[in-house]
Structure formats: structure tokens, C-alpha cells
Amino acid sequence: MMSSLKHVNPTVKGIKESAHSVLQSLAAHVTQEIAQGVQKPFKGVIDINSGDPHKAGMKPISFVRQVLAVCLHPELLGNKTLPLDVRLRAQRLLEVCEGGSVGSYTDSSGIPHIRQSIADFIIRRDVGVPSYANNVFISAGSQKGLMVILKLLASGEGDTQTGVLTPMPCPHTLPTLLDDAGMTLVPYQLMEDQGWAVDLSELHRALKCGRGHCNPRAIYISNPGNPTGHVQDWKSIEEVIRFAAAERLLLMVDEVYQDSVYGQGKEFLSYKRVLFEMGKEYSETVELVSFHSLSSACMGECGLRAGYMELVNMDPEVMYFVDTMLCTDISTPVTGQLALDLMVKPPKPGDHSYDTYTQEILLIRATLSQNAQRAHEFLNDLPGMSSQPAMGGIYLYSRLHLPSDIIQKAKIVEVEADVLYCQMLLEEEGVFLGAGCQNGETTGNHYLRLCILVPTDTLEKVLAQLASFHLRLIDKHPPTDR
Amino acid sequence: MMSSLKHVNPTVKGIKESAHSVLQSLAAHVTQEIAQGVQKPFKGVIDINSGDPHKAGMKPISFVRQVLAVCLHPELLGNKTLPLDVRLRAQRLLEVCEGGSVGSYTDSSGIPHIRQSIADFIIRRDVGVPSYANNVFISAGSQKGLMVILKLLASGEGDTQTGVLTPMPCPHTLPTLLDDAGMTLVPYQLMEDQGWAVDLSELHRALKCGRGHCNPRAIYISNPGNPTGHVQDWKSIEEVIRFAAAERLLLMVDEVYQDSVYGQGKEFLSYKRVLFEMGKEYSETVELVSFHSLSSACMGECGLRAGYMELVNMDPEVMYFVDTMLCTDISTPVTGQLALDLMVKPPKPGDHSYDTYTQEILLIRATLSQNAQRAHEFLNDLPGMSSQPAMGGIYLYSRLHLPSDIIQKAKIVEVEADVLYCQMLLEEEGVFLGAGCQNGETTGNHYLRLCILVPTDTLEKVLAQLASFHLRLIDKHPPTDR
Ligand SMILES: Cc1ncc(COP(=O)(O)O)c(C=O)c1O
Ligand SMILES: Cc1ncc(COP(=O)(O)O)c(C=O)c1O
Secondary structure, three states, X not given: OOOOHHHOOHHHHOOOXXXXXXXXXXXXXXXXXXXXXXXXXXXXXXXXXXXXXXXXXXXXXXXXXXXXXXXXXXXXXXXXXXXXXXXXXXXXXXXXXXXXXXXXXXXXXXXXXXXXXXXXXXXXXXXXXXXXXXXXXXXXXXXXXXXXXHHHHOOXXXXXXXXXXXXXXXXXXXXXXXXXXXXXXXXXXXXXXXXXXXXXXXXXXXXXXXXXXXXXXXXXXXXXOOOOOOOOOHHHHHXXXXXXXXXXXXXXXXXXXXXXXXXXXXXXXXXXHHHHHOOHHXXXXXXXXXXXXXOOOOOOOHHHOOEEEEEEOOOHHHHHHHHHHHHHHOOOOHHHXXXXXXXXXXXXXXXXXXXXXXXXXXXXXXXXXXXXXXXXXXXXXXXXXXEOOOOEOOEEEEEEOOOHHHHHHHHHHOOOHHHHHHHHHHHHHOEEOEEHHHHOOOOOOOEEEEEOOOOHHHHHHHHHHHHHHHHHHHHHOOOOOO | OOOOHHHOOHHHHOOOOOHHHHHXXXXXXXXXXXXXXXOOOOOOOEEOOOOOOOOOOOOOOHHHHHHHXXXXXXXXXXOOOOOHHHHHHHHHHHHHOHHHOOOOOOOOOOOHHHHHHHHHHHHHHOOOOOOOHHHEEEXXXXXXXXXXXXXXXXXXXXXXXXXXXXXXXXXXXXXXXXXXXXXXXEEEEOEHHHOOEOOHHHHHHHHHHHHOOOEEEEEEEEOOOOOOOOOOOHHHXXXXXXXXXXXXXXXXXXXXXXXXXXXOOOOOOXXXXXXXXXXXXXXXXXXXXXXXXXXXOOOOOHHHOOEEEEEEOOOHHHHHHHHHHHHHHOOOOHHHHHHHHHHHOOOOOOOOXXXXXXXXXXXXXHHHHHHHHHHHHHHHOOOOEEEOOOOEOOEEEEXXXXXXXXXXXXXXXXXXXXXXXHHHHHHHHOEEOEEXXXXXXXXXXXXXXXXXXXXXXXXXXXXXXHHHHHHHHHHHOOOOOO
């Protein structure tokens, strides 16, 4: 019987209620109050704490949606109001679905044709570095793929438990994932004053420290950085690879924001590309997993649930287990898989949809880059806030110098001070931002996280309300800890 | 490093290569050979070993696909060639998506509006028995929901490991799921000569036996039966409920084929409905989880990945953990969730789409029921085959009396004899059927499993090729074990 929690699987029971779910519950509560007619100084909650672009009002890419609509309802193949390349593409994709229907199960690692499309995309992206469909695994979101890899790595308890070198700050979803998988988080601090760069000596320090209390077997990297907005250059990537090679660590690289680098003079470089230019000593030995997602910046199709990972230098038997573990889901949702194909193989010059597609992508990129700059400047003008400029990705991560009154109050009510700040902001202004402690902050510093992939007017509204709240707060509690 | 399998998570490593994957690999191999131009006496593999109706050529429900197409590409809201009720429904569904887009994440337990639609459907189905949206959890397929419940139940090792009373034969996917979850399968035999009914004294025997080597805490039921085609009557369900109540077992009921009962005089009765007519002593205490799926008979939308479970009498804290565990997937694919809404709230009389919808459903049901009868009669006419008639569900499960030569040969090549039969059938005729050992058969009897939710001409082709293979086999190896 499950009637008593005593009997719930002890591993599951260990999952903590995170700061994230505390704020999430409060947001749901406020939303419900508004629905029930409770008077508030705002009309609804604006949630830009996490990356969900469509929810925030960003528009989907028409080409993607048109092709999917035809695949779902193939009678539209004959509908002349839809561009010809849309219909041809839908026809081609239906051919790779079993029985010509998106309603059939697929191989658990994904539709072979689409795994091939992804490999082709990777080859183009990495200027010729080889990539093979068999090394590409499609899953219901990149987080699912990551979970599979974590589960494969997990073993031991206490001092022998698998440890993962994890950046601080890290994506706010990561600590819970590591916890669920039964792994030890081994923190390495990113360098705020260098725009959140990775520091080699810090990696060595962290590893040494980790080896004292667990068995570190992997390093996690987010590039472009979530939530930091940092974009690694060639030299930095090379350093991390050499470090992983020397220390025999698996490299897990979240590269889901590869399509959204906007910092002046910055470009996205994949770990795989750098690895393959370092010579066979590295390219044939370092174990690398790279994640990408349909939820990423320009597509923003979080709800369709699809992502992929490419495994490099992984033991064939490990690949077999990856496949086995993906089997539990039976297969990845087909609409998501088809959308992945469209993401990695967009319309080409000359295709009917090319111009529209290109304009839509450019607009999203322009919005993102302008928002990044605008939010950075705006926040830096507020007393007690200072952010590093974001160079890529969809977040801005800003330091928050809190009045000591607030820090004291937080101690009394037993929440982190940045969570308290976010709670007050949510209650007073209906603006839902993320708190740095969700990103693993343990330095005692406080931070705010904003998703900046939102329509410009939404961002303006958020900034205005944030400023109004923040200035009221500073006014009431003059800062003392700056 | 994962470079050596020594380091793969020992639990994951324990997952065996099942008979299922052996046949699956062979089918893939044969398909590949044909693609490479190898000459075969058949054009391709016909796979009816598992339930994947669209793959086998069944058609989707137009209403479902039309509404989804509009939801994906909202410009179609203005397309007058689509029925008005389709467009109105799509508009309504877009309103319940965050930001009006299927591209947004949803609550991890599903879109609240759709959980409510499901609860309303359950109330209608169960003639007024109350159902609450908060007890309904949407997941990426019913198998995912089942996995969550299993993970919650799992604990202990050896003698203290959680055990699950499991029917023999059981769904071919179940043994692997139990294995993955780290649970002990405690078999109870269904009564073949009573059309695979559940037998109370056998449940008692099995439980007693299970208590000797594990900690049985749940009983799994498939009704309508997969793969047996059995449909339980009121009395039988009541017996199982009393048994579960007396023995304090959680009841896990796979009711995914609730829409496909065709046996003369048979009807689907939900466990919940029976439970609630048994009085408060039962209806307020017995813990019940019921599963349903979009992959089920009439919809057959396996590729969209959505299902739900309703939890009855479960501890609120357990509900909390269910929600937490669903969080790892972030959310269920939105297209699947919307399709669930359409499944439980189809067009009503008077709606534009009502007639087409009704005709399509009737056609699917008629095909299924005719196929069930046809396959049963055809197989029973073959020497060495005898099947119980199916009353519901989408499988026929037929006893196979194998020549002793074949049984000997199987011993030599170290496969189960029914797997050997299926391998030969696949190689010689390109027909892919399931083998009873995948359904947990341990009695030494042999069985074949056919999915009968396929177009009539496909079934005829399968039957003809099966007969031709079978008669050749019998001819070469006259049966001796009848
Ligand atoms: C670090 C990180 N990567 C990727 C994603 C996208 O996840 P998915 O691909 O599963 O939608 C998220 C979303 O929360 C994330 O936090
Ligand atoms: C016993 C059983 N129930 C339900 C299903 C449908 O699973 P899902 O809802 O995850 O598609 C299957 C599919 O294999 C099954 O074997």
C-alpha cells in the first residue's frame, strides 16, 4: 500500500521541494486569486523566470507550423494556399513515418531519416567534422537525454557516489536532475568579473575538492551559458577539453543556445569541432555528449518536446544502454521529431518559404540581441544592481545587492534573500523572475534571472515594474552592504 | 568515464536483451536486406506483433487531425474548407495553451482544462461516480504513467523487494518495465479454458507464493485483456477488488482498451465504477490507479504520446510525488494533450463533424470485431492451433502445439520454441508476430500473438502467409505433442 509515505521509494522521497517550486506555487496562487476576482495592482502574472518563449508571446516559425499542420492532416497536401515547398516537405516527412502517419510509434532513438538530417546538420555546422546518424539520439526534450546519460553514470553512495563538476551558476533545472539521478554536485565557480568565463585553476581546485567526498566522473558545461550569457572562445573550450582528457572525465555540453549568439565579435563554436581540431590524441579518446533542443531560442517549440544528443567516443555497449533506456518512453513524440528535421534543414534560397523563414529568424535574433542590451543597461542603472552583458543564450543574470534589512528578514522567515525579493516582486507587481539560489548560488551573493527572449513591449513592462518595485524597496531599506 | 561497461550503473546494466528485441532486430535486418535488393519471396515485413494501428494501415480520426492541424497553424482558423466545429474547438484549445501556442510548456501533470475534460468523461462513463481533475495525471503515454507508479512503489532488495502480482499471460511490455523499476514479478495464471478469466483461488495461491520471496504490494490487471481479449464481468471485478482490499494491495488497472469491447453480450465496466457501488468500506479505502491512452483502439494515436491515469484513494503526499516525478519530463507533448481532450470530448449530435466522426469510429469497431472473429476461426482451422475467441482489446492470442522436432531444435539453438517459430515465419514469409514467451509464458505452452486492429486485407494476407508457413512446417515435422 502507498497510503503511508513511509513506503514511498526512499530515493523518490529524497527529492526536495526546491526554491523553484516555492516561487512556482506562489505564481499559481496569485494567478488563481486574480481569476477569482481578488483586486491587484496588475492584470496578471508575467512569468519570465524560465525559458518559455511562446508563453511569453514570441511567435512560432511559420514554416515549421505549416509543415506540421499538413503532416497531421494530409488532406492539406492539396491546399494551394500553402506554399509548395511546405507541401513537398510534408509529403517527404510522411514517407519516413511508419504507415505514412504521425500516429505510429517510431524507433526509440528516433526516426532514422531524421537522425541522418541531424548528422548532416552537424557536419555543416562543424565545417566538415564527420557525424554519424547512429551516434545521434532523439529524445522527448534535451532534458530527457541528459537524464538518460546521468542515469547511466550514476552509481555508488557516499564517498563512492558519482560526482559531476557543475558550473556555478548553473541552469536552474540541473541541481534537481542531479539529485533525482542520485549524483553528487561538485561545484566550480564561474568568473563573474570575466563575464562568467570558465577558469582552469578553479576546475582543478573543484575536482580535487570533489575527489575528497565523491567519485567525479563527468563535467557539465553550458555554452552559450545558461543563465550567464557567456560564450566560450576557442581557447577556453580547448582548455576544458584538455582538462577532461587529463582527468578522464566525460564531457556533457548543453549547447541548446547555439543558434543565439549576439555578442559583438562572438560566435558559437561547438565542443566537437574544437575537439576534432586538437588531433587524434583527443578526437579519438575524449568522451563527449552534446545536447541540442527544439525548445532552443529561435524555434522555441518547448511544448512539442523534442531534442537530441550526439555521443562521441562512447563505448558501443554504452550506446546500446542509451537506446534501452530511451525504450521506456517507447518513442519520442512524432510531431516533435518532424519539427527537429525542419529545425536542422530549413528552407533553402530559392524555396518558396525561404524569405519568410529568414525574416522570422532575423526578427527573433534582433529582438533577443536588443533585449539583452536594453535589459543590461537598464538594470545597471538601478542602484544595487549590476549585470555582466549577455553575449548569447536567452537569460540575463544580474547581481543584486540587497539591503541588510531584507537579508535579516529572509533569515527570520527562513528563505533565501533573493527568493524573498522575488516573492515580494511577484506579490506586489505580478512579475515572476528567477532567484540566483535556484542556479546553485552558494557564495552568499544574490542574483536575479530574467529570460530576455520575450516581445520588446513585455520586456519594457517588466523592466518598468521591476524598477518601481526595486526603488520602493531601496527607499524603505537603504542599502548597507554595497 | 563510461569507456568501460564496468562503470555503467549496475541497475541499468541488469536490463536483459528480451525475446522482443531479438525478433525486433531480425525484423529490422530483413527489412534492410530488402532495401538492399536481396531477393525474398515477399515485398516487405508486415509487423502485427504489437499494437501500432496506424503503422499497420488503419486511418486516423479526421476530426482529431483537423483540430490539431488548426492548433499548430492557427491561420487555418479562417479556412472555410474545414468544418466550423473543428475551427471553434481549435480556438477553444488554443485558449488553454499558455501564450495561445502549442509551443509552450504546460504544467507537468497536464493542462488543467484537459484534466477537467478527462474527469468529466470519467463521470459520464461511470454513470455519475465522481471524478476530480486533481486526481487525473496526464503523461507522455500510459506506459510513462505506469512507470511513475512503479518507481514510487519500488523499494527493497531480495526478500524485501516490492512485488507485483502479474497476470500470465501479461502485456509483452510489462516484464521489462517491472525489471527496469527494480520490482519482482509475482505471476498469477489466467484461466485459458475459461477464456482467460481471473481466478480468485489462483490469486491467493500466487500471493502466498510471492510472500515467500518478496514483498507483494500491488496487483496489475489488464482489462479488456492484453493479449488475451478477455473482458471481465461485474462479479469478477468485485472479486478482485475484495481481494485487493483484504490483502491491502494497490490495484493498477490497464483499461486502455475500454473503447473496444465487441464480444456478444459483453460490455466494458471500469474498476472504479464497480468499486464505488461496493459501498464506502471499499470506495473510500481501496487504492486504485486506472490507465487510459491515446494509443488505444479507436484513436490509435501512438506517435503523439499521451495518456492519463486516475488515482483513487491515494495519499495526497503520494500525489505530490507523482507530480514531482512527472516533472523530469518537464511536460507532456502538447499535441498529444490536445488530442486527449478530443478523445474524451468528441463531436456531439448536431455538430458538423458528428456524422463523419461516428462513421469512422463505427468502421474501426466493425473492422476490429470482424477481424477478431475471422482470425479466431481461421486459426482454429489450422492443425496445431487453438485460440480462445477475443471479446475485446486488439490482440488475438492463440495456442500453438509445436512439433517436437521444433522444440528440440529450439533447445539446441537456445531460444524459446515460439520465438524460433516466429523467427522462421519472419524469415520465410516476412510476417512478424509475437511469441507467447514475451507475454511471460512459463507453463511450457506455446502461443502466438497477433494484433488484429489492422485493415481487413492486411489481416487476410497475414493469415494466408501464416497458414502456408504453418502447413509447410507441420508437413515437414508432423506434430507429436497434441
Ligand atoms: C539547461 C537547459 N537546457 C535545455 C532546456 C530545454 O529543455 P528541453 O529540451 O527538454 O525542452 C532547459 C529547459 O528548462 C534547460 O534548463
Ligand atoms: C499494456 C499496454 N498498455 C498500453 C499501451 C500503450 O502505451 P502508450 O499509452 O504509452 O502508448 C501499450 C503499448 O505498448 C501496452 O503494451
